[in-house]
Amino acid sequence: MGFMAFSTTVLGWLPGPMIYGALVDTCCEIWNSEGACSLYNLSDFRFRFHLLIMICRGVSMALFVGVFLFVSFSKTFEFNSHTDDDEEAKATLPSDKQPDQNGKYQYHSINQPFKMRSKIGGSPQP
Numbered sequence: 001m002g003f004m005a006f007s008t009t010v011l012g013w014l015p016g017p018m019i020y021g022a023l024v025d026t027c028c029e030i031w032n033s034e035g036a037c038s039l040y041n042l043s044d045f046r047f048r049f050h051l052l053i054m055i056c057r058g059v060s061m062a063l064f065v066g067v068f069l070f071v072s073f074s075k076t077f078e079f080n081s082h083t084d085d086d087e088e089a090k091a092t093l094p095s096d097k098q099p100d101q102n103g104k105y106q107y108h109s110i111n112q113p114f115k116m117r118s119k120i121g122g123s124p125q126p
Contacts, residue, residue, distance in 0.1 A: 023048055 027045035028037035 019052070023052060 024040075024045065025037070027040050027042075027048060029041050030037070030039040032038045
């Protein structure tokens, strides 16, 4: 867990300034003698900046869809039919529980209020 957080931080924090710095440097038209840019092509910078953002979002969306499809198709679903006539299921029910008029078992009675006990102890609370 710690290594994953560390690697995510390093991969998200370290290359970002270098990539965007290189992008800014490619838009320079006039360099002065000190190695700093004197004039930037703003329309070129705007295009490259938004293109880089779109590429990053496209790659992340493609990875997300790939992982989603992988997880969706790698699961196997089993649907077991269940009926109230199942003797094994009835054996696990308390003997005082009886099915209602529809043949379904009610686990919580509507007429009885739910009583909750404190984890620390004490009397039941309504």
